[in-house]
Amino acid sequence: MLATRCPHCGQPQDFRPQSFGTTVRCRACTRWFPLPETPPAPPPPRKRSAFWVVLAALAVPALTCGLCCGGVGAVIGIQKQQQARAIAEADQLYADGEREEAVARYKNLFATVPADGRAEVVRRIVEHELGKGDAEEAERWLQRGLDDGLKLTFDSPAAKELLARAQRQREERGEELPAQKQAKKKRGFRPGKGPVPRE
Numbered sequence: 028m029l030a031t032r033c034p035h036c037g038q039p040q041d042f043r044p045q046s047f048g049t050t051v052r053c054r055a056c057t058r059w060f061p062l063p064e065t066p067p068a069p070p071p072p073r074k075r076s077a078f079w080v081v082l083a084a085l086a087v088p089a090l091t092c093g094l095c096c097g098g099v100g101a102v103i104g105i106q107k108q109q110q111a112r113a114i115a116e117a118d119q120l121y122a123d124g125e126r127e128e129a130v131a132r133y134k135n136l137f138a139t140v141p142a143d144g145r146a147e148v149v150r151r152i153v154e155h156e157l158g159k160g161d162a163e164e165a166e167r168w169l170q171r172g173l174d175d176g177l178k179l180t181f182d183s184p185a186a187k188e189l190l191a192r193a194q195r196q197r198e199e200r201g202e203e204l205p206a207q208k209q210a211k212k213k214r215g216f217r218p219g220k221g222p223v224p225r226e
């Protein structure tokens with residue numbers, strides 16, 4: 028059955044597809060009217076409205092958030108405040124002598140520690156781990172500090188020695204690397220492409 032409207036009274040009517048192209052009688056007002064050859068096209072799928080519904084669903088919270096708290100910038104601002112507070116708590120624990128707990132927190136928070144505080148945090152972690160006798164963990168954090176390009180300074184002789192050794196190793200490696208590269212260049216080495224092909 029296909030729907031159309033009576034041109035006289037406007038009532039919606041259903042007719043069989045084979046009735047289209049003939050004259051039919053309206054069931055409401057009993058007047059005759061011709062049905063067009065081609066049945067009316069089915070209503071288009073409501074894709075567009077679904078699109079707008081989705082857009083609205085996304086836009087409304089974004090807009091609301093943007094209005095009430097200044098948007099993403101404010102969210103980041105709040106996160107930074109929370110991070111700064113967490114670091115301040117760790118500093119307080121350290122100052123109170125709760126060094127085990129403070130160092131555990133520093134490790135978790137390290138990625139959020141501001142650049143100007145990182146060298147000090149590394150110093151605290153390294154010296155604490157050395158004091159506990161965990162030289163491996165101490166060196167791991169010292170290397171991390173060096174990887175970050177921090178200017179590390181230590182108070183304890185053990186930490187100073189560890190730093191001097193790590194820096195020496197890095198210098199030796201640093202001298203080796205450019206020399207190796209040069210040697211490879213001279214031999215016509217092309218990284219990832221194998222030897223130079225002969226024409």
Ligand SMILES: [Zn+2]
Binds near residue numbers: 053
């Ligand atoms: Zn009618």
